Amino acid sequence: MNPANPTYPVSPDLAMLEARRVWREKEQVSPHWWVVASILGDLIIAAAAALCAYWLRFHTAISGMGVEAIDAITLRQYLGHMVLGSISLVLVLGWQGVYQHNVLLRSRWVASKIAKGVLIWTLGFLAISLALKMQPVLSRVYMGLNGACALLLLLTWRAAFHAFLRSPGRVESLQQRTLFVGWNKDALALWKTLKRDQACAYDILGWVRTDSHEDATPMTRSEFPCLGTMEEVERLIATHAVDMIVVADLHGPRDQLIALANLCEREMIQFKVIPSVFRIFSSGLALETIAGTPILGVSRLPLDHTLNVMVKRALDILGSVAGLILSAPVIAVFGTIVWLESKGPVFYRQRRWGINGVPFEIIKIRSMRLDAEKATGAQWCVKDDPRRLRIGAFMRKWNIDELPQFWNVLKGEMSLVGPRPERPELIAGFKHEIPHYNARHSAKPGMTGWAQVNGLRGDTDLGERIQCDLWYLENWSLWLDIQIMALTFFKRDNAY
Known part of the structure; x- marks a missing residue:
């Protein structure tokens, strides 16, 4: 292996690699299309909520509430508010992170983000419209009804959408096929957490043995199989259509890790590392520079x-x-x-x-x-x-x-x-x-x-x-x- 440009031996079955790449391109389209579908669905629901709120506010017994002069308000006058409001609501939901393919199966998490997003949008849109003196003046009762309708309709639509995605054949397209490199206590903890998660976005295939791996558990091969060694990693990536590599063992040769990273980049595979040295607040790592040198450390916690x-x-x-x-x-x-x-x-x-x-x-x-x-x-x-x-x-x-x-x-x-x-x-x-x-x-x-x-x-x-x-x-x-x-x-x- 050349240290300047480390690579793994080329797999003899190049046709297998090419077939895998074609399979990946077909499969990877699916999650992104589901995200697009969720965005379009939310936009339609937001518009429907605006229409429901307009009808409730101005064409039912509720029309007598409030201090706004509503006799002259027509749907055409409120149309601009509705369009702008619907688009801005979807933008707020996007800001809340609901339009990521790895959260599509997390119905409870998405529901909480939708509730939070609708609340922020209702208060924010009303405040901005009043500050900018938008015409016609936006009814406060209308905005309250719009927020309530949006929340109810969005949660209903998302529940149906989630049930659709959970049907056989679709769940697999939303999960990333993941291979662990090395095995230690951190990998075991991550595997246990993902195994308990019914909405897991990762399909854990198994792990690859390294020369320095530690035997963290007397786990049977059927539960979490060892698929091979580092010398076989390229073949394993091809045969198992791997989407993501998670390196748990950082004690191997540096050139070997670089070669693995190069392989993942070449094959468009996500390359992740479990930073074992940071076992306390591992999700709070931050990269900063000191005198031009990059330093990785534990970032400040929210509190x-x-x-x-x-x-x-x-x-x-x-x-x-x-x-x-x-x-x-x-x-x-x-x-x-x-x-x-x-x-x-x-x-x-x-x-x-x-x-x-x-x-x-x-x-x-x-x-x-x-x-x-x-x-x-x-x-x-x-x-x-x-x-x-x-x-x-x-x-x-x-x-x-x-x-x-x-x-x-x-x-x-x-x-x-x-x-x-x-x-x-x-x-x-x-x-x-x-x-x-x-x-x-x-x-x-x-x-x-x-x-x-x-x-x-x-x-x-x-x-x-x-x-x-x-x-x-x-x-x-x-x-x-x-x-x-x-x-x-x-x-x-x-x-x-």
């Missing part, structure tokens, strides 16, 4: 930015005040029941770790006996825990025992959403046993979190819980917090 912290704190204050007011009667009722069942303190205070490891006292309605940990010491609650009060199981299932924590949120010790706080005596062991455990303390702990709404609470796998916490910190947004709070009311898996 490292002051503005984001201020926005999150504002939501916490508003939410905790509302929560304390609304939950006061519930706390009083269940506090009385606890006192009648088990004489002693109604509220339970416990030392927990907060942001940057600063301890605080969390407040709960007591759901266990006073001597619950006298014999066992600190431990998690388990299913059918005999230490619970009779009312305790009900309170824990419905998170009623957590309601006093609105006071912790108001004081600034906790947030409405974030990684759940743990006890110092448990953390003392976790931080040595579980990699990157303390990274979750870079933000305030929350009353609920991404791990909890995914069923990772109580006596569940702590490693997966930590990964959920780190994912939340990497991907934080105000909209994500709102979604998690909404899901908390419907997700009660492992709540005991």
